[in-house]
Amino acid sequence: MKGSHFTTVLIIAAFVLIAIAAGTGPVQARTISVVMDNNYPPYIFPDSTGQPQGILIDQWRLWEEKTGNRANITATDWNTAQVRMDAGEFDVIDTIFRSGTREQKYDFSKPYATLDVPLYVDADISGISGPESLEGFVVAVKSGDYTVEYLRSRGVTSFHEYPSYEAIVSAAKNGDVVVFCIDKPPAVFFLHKYGIQNHFRETAPLYSGQFHRAVKKGDTQTLAEVQAGFDAISPAEYENIDRKWTGSSVISTEFLWSFAVMIAGILALFAIVVLWNRTLQKKVEKSTARLREEARVSADRAEALRESEERYRNLFEHNPAPMLIYGRSTLRLLAVNEAFRTCYGYTQEEALAMVLTDLYPEEEKEPIADLAKRLHGYARAGEWHHRKKDGSWMTIVAYSHDILFKGVEARVAVITDITELKKTAEALQLAHKKLNQLNTITFQDIQSAAFALNSYLELMKREIREPTSIPFIDRQKAIVRQLTETLDFSKKYQTMGMKPPSWQNVEQVFLFAISHLPALSVERDLAVSGLEIYADPLLETAFANLVSAMIHYGTGATRFSFRSRENPDGSISLVLEDNGRGIPTEERTVLFTPESGQGTGAGLVLAREILSITGITLREEGAEGQGTRFVIGIPRSECRFTGSGNSEMRTS
Missing domain, CATH: 1.20.58 (Methane Monooxygenase Hydroxylase; Chain G, domain 1)
Known part of the structure; x- marks a missing residue:
């Protein structure tokens, strides 16, 4: 009976295990619907075929890889996107700012981008600095944008709504808009796209908004799945995506x-x-170089005097530079050489009857006496004034060193007259x-x-x-x-060259340089992270001129890259190249002269001069039909890697 009961228990247990195993089978992938703005470069904007592209599209595709789920993305004008989200057509809305009104109907993800929102005012109009100075002006805004809510809360009542940021800038180009408020990233993009970046001025940011992803109030499961997927994306993967999208009458x-x-x-x-x-x-x-060289020679002479007392005696007396020896405790002159007597006009007896401070003006006597007693080892005394026997004054630089002179602790000084040089x-x-x-x-x-x-x-x-x-x-x-x-x-x-060179981050300076140029609608590849070079403060201008020349010769280009490479001798080369038509062969001989290609030559001359200040070279190695290729050669002593740079390529 007991055996039968035991068998029954085993059978029941087996069925339970089978049921559990069946319940733990593979989870079905989920498809979520996402809606967002359709024209917010560089985060999202249409390509030449009308398909959405940009940072957010790439991030959502990577989200799909991380989660195994699918995201159906719909990009439309912003007001329509919000209306359709509220109607229940979508699970998630992206590119949305958080506000008190929106918190009543949405739950928000963590913010992933902070964006400045300024006013843009026609350059001919002055006196507008913020909402309080907009009375009497109609402000162009995007339908459904948080900007409308913000400006209304500050007393602005006159608006002209447009379906998109691009529509606003297009109207501004046509003269229909003189004041508009849009987020800074798309503003920069569209102002340059329509060529009116110099026609409008930008105020200080009214506020800074943050992009979120949001779901309907209470849909915490979807929000958690969305946030977990984006949390699984590494900082390096985010950085790679950002780097991809960040390149009257007739005149007589x-x-x-x-x-x-x-x-x-x-x-x-x-x-x-x-x-x-x-x-x-x-x-x-x-x-200046002559003065430095003279000081260096004097220092070398002083250093040589330490080798032996006998050798000191020979070198001292016949040295072409004026020299003297004074006692450390008394400051009395113990010896002067022939060059000193010739230069100053004193006889040997007159000089040896003097103390060191007799050579100096009244206001310098006390400071030099204090300094002379404190000096130890080899030292530069700096610039002072000495009086000759005839009463005239000269400006001198002195280098001195400790010696033992006839059993007395003393210092020997080498003097250089720099009066004329000064x-x-x-x-x-x-x-x-x-x-x-x-x-x-x-x-x-x-x-x-x-x-x-x-x-x-x-x-x-x-x-x-x-x-x-x-x-x-x-x-x-x-x-x-x-x-x-x-x-x-x-x-x-x-x-150029008036300010001293400094260490500069190549990637940061290059991005600043191209930000002043028309937007580059080509694929961009930057690989200079962590690299710093010692260059003139006009390095940004040099980079901007190189990119301008590349744009001029880059007809048909679909991509450009800016990369660093280490050479066998430890130096670094920066290579800026594209896959456009390249520089015509007949222009190569005059490329770095003012006569080159429609104004590009002067810019290339300036770029080469700026780089050469710290020994950096510039040459062009491309070929007609194969693209433009500028190579910047940096000596090992003028470059270094910091932060995330390759440690094996660091230089001091």
């Missing part, structure tokens, strides 16, 4: 001829001013300062004249009645633009 012939002559004269004047300025700068550098350097610096002041005034005057001339040309173009004359006016305006660009080039060339 006499007037035209006079204008051309005037422009030629101005350009010639600028060339002379820049050349003169550069020549004076080189003279200052030469004088006068020359000061005169050159004064001349350079005055020339810079003249340059600044001249630049400003000519820029003002060019601006006024451009305004008159624009008025003439509006008033002109014969269409055949318009090309002449456009040609004159192009000359004015060329003049303005030449002014900008001259000012940058003038300031």
Whole structure:
């Protein structure tokens, strides 16, 4: 009986285990529906075929890989997206800011992006700095945007709603909008896309919003699944996605001829001013180098005197530089050499009757006495003034070292007269300062004249009645633009090398450089993370000029890259290249000259000059039909890796 009962228990247990096993089979993948804004670059915007692309599309695809679930993404105008979400058509809404009104109907994920929201105002309008100064103005906004709620809470009542940010900027280009409020990232994108970035100014941010993903109030299971999937994405994977998306009457012939002559004269004047300025700068550098070399030679002489007392005696007496020996405790002069007696005019007996402070003016006696007693070992005493026997004064630099002179603790000093060098350097610096002041005034005057001339040309173009004359006016305006660009080039060339070089993060400076250029609608690959180089403060300008040249020659390009590589000798090369048409063969011989390709040559000349200040080289290695390829050669001593850089490629 007991055996039968035991068998029954085993059978029941087996069925229970089978049921449990059946219940733990594979979980069915879930499909969730997602709706978001359809035009918020670089997070989401349509490609050439109208399909959505951008940071969020790539993040959601990676979310699918991490969770095994599927996300059906719908991108539409923002107001429609919110209406359809509220109607229950979707599980998740993305690209949404959190607000008190929205918290009543949505549960929100953690924020994943912080975005500034400024006002954009026509450049001809002044006095608008925030909501309080918008009275009387109609503000263009996007339908359904949190901006409307924010501005209304601050007393703004006049709005013109548009279905998208791009529609707002398009209207601004057509002159229908003079004030609008949109988030900064798409604003930068569309202002550059429509070529009106210089027609509007940007206020300080009104507020900073944060992107969230949201679900209907109470749908915590979906929210948890969504958040868990995005939490599973590593920082490196997020960074890779971000890096991918972050690259009147008819004008007379006499007037035209006079204008051309005037422009030629101005350009010639600028060339002379820049050349003169550069020549004076080189003279200052030469004088400074000479002073440093003289000081180094004096230091070497002082160091050599320590080898032996006998050798000191020979070197001391016949050294071409003035030298003296003084007692540490008494400061009495114990010996002077022939060069000292010749330079100062004192006899041997007169010199040995003096103490060290007798050579100095009253205001320097106490400081030099204190310093002379405190010095130990090899030391530079700095700049002082010495009086000669005839009563004249000279500026000197002294280097000294401890010695034992005839049993007395003493110091031997080597003296360098830098009076003339100081006068020359000061005169050159004064001349350079005055020339810079003249340059600044001249630049400003000519820029003002060019601006006024451009305004008159624009008025003439509006008033002109014969269409055949318009090309002449456009040609004159192009000359004015060329003049303005030449002014900008001259000012940058003038300031080059005036400030000391510094360590600069290559990736950060490069991103700043391309942010000032038209948006690049090509794939971008940056691989210079953690690299710093020692370069002139105008490094950003050099990078911007290189990218501008690449854009000029990059017809047909679909991608560009900026990467670093280590060379066998430990130096680093930065390679900037694209897959466009490349530089024509006939232009290569003049590529780095002002005569090259429609204005790119001057920029490349400036870029090469900026880099060469710290020994960095620039060359072009591409081929016609195979793309443009700029190679920047950085000596080992001028580069280093920090942070996440490759430790094997770090340099000091």
